[in-house]
Amino acid sequence: MKDTNKAEWPLWEVFIRSKAGLDHKHAGSLHAADAQMAMENARDVYTRRMEGVSIWVVESKYIHASDPEESESLYDPANDKIYRHPTFYNLPDEVKYM
Amino acid sequence: MNSNPNSEFQIPNSTLELLDFTLRLADDAVIMGHRLGEWCGHGPVLEQDIALTNTALDHLGRARSLYQYAADQVNRLPVDEKKKLFTSVAFQNLVSSGASVDEDDLACLRDCWDFRNVLLVEQPNNDWAYTIARSFFYDAFNYFFFTELVKSKNETLSSIAEKSLKEVTYHLRWSSEWVVRLGDGTDESHARILTAINDLWMYTGELFTMNETDKVMFQQGIAPDLDQIKTSWLASVRSVFSEATLTIPTGTWMQHGGKEGTHSEHLGYILADMQFMQRAYPEMEW
Numbered sequence: 141m142k143d144t145n146k147a148e149w150p151l152w153e154v155f156i157r158s159k160a161g162l163d164h165k166h167a168g169s170l171h172a173a174d175a176q177m178a179m180e181n182a183r184d185v186y187t188r189r190m191e192g193v194s195i196w197v198v199e200s201k202y203i204h205a206s207d208p209e210e211s212e213s214l215y216d217p218a219n220d221k222i223y224r225h226p227t228f229y230n231l232p233d234e235v236k237y238m
Numbered sequence: 239m240n241s242n243p244n245s246e247f248q249i250p251n252s253t254l255e256l257l258d259f260t261l262r263l264a265d266d267a268v269i270m271g272h273r274l275g276e277w278c279g280h281g282p283v284l285e286q287d288i289a290l291t292n293t294a295l296d297h298l299g300r301a302r303s304l305y306q307y308a309a310d311q312v313n314r315l316p317v318d319e320k321k322k323l324f325t326s327v328a329f330q331n332l333v334s335s336g337a338s339v340d341e342d343d344l345a346c347l348r349d350c351w352d353f354r355n356v357l358l359v360e361q362p363n364n365d366w367a368y369t370i371a372r373s374f375f376y377d378a379f380n381y382f383f384f385t386e387l388v389k390s391k392n393e394t395l396s397s398i399a400e401k402s403l404k405e406v407t408y409h410l411r412w413s414s415e416w417v418v419r420l421g422d423g424t425d426e427s428h429a430r431i432l433t434a435i436n437d438l439w440m441y442t443g444e445l446f447t448m449n450e451t452d453k454v455m456f457q458q459g460i461a462p463d464l465d466q467i468k469t470s471w472l473a474s475v476r477s478v479f480s481e482a483t484l485t486i487p488t489g490t491w492m493q494h495g496g497k498e499g500t501h502s503e504h505l506g507y508i509l510a511d512m513q514f515m516q517r518a519y520p521e522m523e524w
Contacts (some may be wrong), residue, residue: 149283170285173419180412181285184292 150199152178154186157194164196172197255454257311257323258354259461260395261344262451262497264304265355268345269505270376271297272512276363289412293373296405303398305341312339324352328517346516350505357496358441360505367420367430371438374413374478379445380406382470386462395460414478421482428483435479436487443492446471451497 149171155164167186172178178197186192206214218224274294281287312320320333328347332339358376363369384406387399420431446468448456455461472486479486495501515522 171283172285176415177419180415181289183408184289185285188288188292 149173150201152182152197153200153203154178154182155196155198156182156186156192158191159193164194167191169200175199252454252458252460253311253315255451256392256460257308258451259455260304260308260311262354262356264301264308264344265353266359266376267297267301267304268512269353269355269508270359271295271301272508273359273361273363274369274373277369282366290369293409293412296402296409300398300402300405301345302341303401305344307394307398308344309339309341312344324348326352342516346513350501350509351499353496353501353505353509354499355496355501355505356441356444357493357502358438358445360496360502360508361438361441362504364434365430367427367434368438370413370416370420371431371434373409374417375438375442375445375475377406377410377413378471378474378478379442379467381410382467382474383462386467390461391459417478417484418482421479421484431482432484435484436489439487439489440491440493444494444496447494447497449497 151169152172153169154167156167157164170178170181170185172181175197179195182195182197271294274290274297277287277290279287281290312323317333317336321330326347326349332343332347358372361372384399384403388396388403390396390399417431420427446464448464452461452464456463476486
């Protein structure tokens with residue numbers, strides 16, 4: 141494979157909904173010339189074992205990611221805030237699947 | 239079925255035409271599947287490598303259904319009639335032994351002249367443009383053909399057509415887009431797809447030729463009228479070509495013979511590859 145292929149075909153992120161009612165989940169990435177090809181490549185690469193019923197693709201350059209260097213200030217403060225979890229309520233027995 | 243084993247067996251009308259027709263569709267599918275499968279590990283990029291092998295497996299799956307149905311038809315014939323079907327020695331030996339025939343036997347024990355596939359599908363991959371052009375011509379044919387075959391009076395063929403149509407619709411979408419990408423792409427891609435189209439054009443006529451089998455199948459309401467398919471096919475090709483800044487080749491001379499077992503030299507190499515394991519290790523299984 142020539143390097144030019146990679147240079148010319150941008151990277152895309154693929155999100156797959158596994159069945160109706162569920163969320164789209166990140167499945168992986170691939171290279172494609174445009175959105176249409178990205179959609180078809182996603183279909184061929186990520187749904188051939190019945191993994192999905194809906195596909196989203198977005199060019200990777202449009203994803204904004206948090207900086208790993210800032211992890212401490214971003215995420216650690218949540219560690220000691222257990223009162224934010226709804227686990228302190230007593231559920232009646234009649235309520236199932238919570 | 240006749241319950242009296244001593245009564246003289248009579249082949250119902252059009253039994254052999256139905257078998258010929260079923261086998262042709264199976265042979266088309268298995269040879270096209272094999273050709274696309276040759277790209278496995280050689281695709282220009284991983285994503286297209288997978289796309290081609292997915293499609294190859296669709297063709298192979300359809301070939302299996304059709305070969306199974308063809309094998310059922312063969313097994314209903316008396317031995318004497320089975321022997322007349324194909325002259326390939328390996329197949330003759332099997333039938334003479336009294337064994338029943340299965341899908342693998344039909345795919346692997348017949349030699350070139352007993353294959354009924356159209357010449358288009360056995361043409362070599364050459365480059366990406368040839369592969370795309372060949373797929374596009376075949377996919378467009380399949381799309382209109384299976385759309386009509388769904389209405390067949392033959393329930394087995396109709397249900398195979400219904401399942402195939404979903405797959406074929408995607409194949410056509412994929413190959414049409416590639417024709418546009420190459421045709422309306424760079425100077426080099428345009429030149430390559432143009433060469434491929436011009437070279438392969440003469441193999442497209444056979445898709446629509448009504449031979450004896452086609453005529454009988456059409457009269458019985460089993461197969462569609464290929465003239466009608468040709469009109470839809472041409473309109474579809476013209477529309478994609480126009481988007482791809484390509485024009486329909488002007489050549490009108492067409493190759494024929496595949497449906498009757500006269501093939502190009504390419505088929506022999508395909509079969510040597512495809513049938514080797516079954517010939518060297520008869521009845522082997524994975």
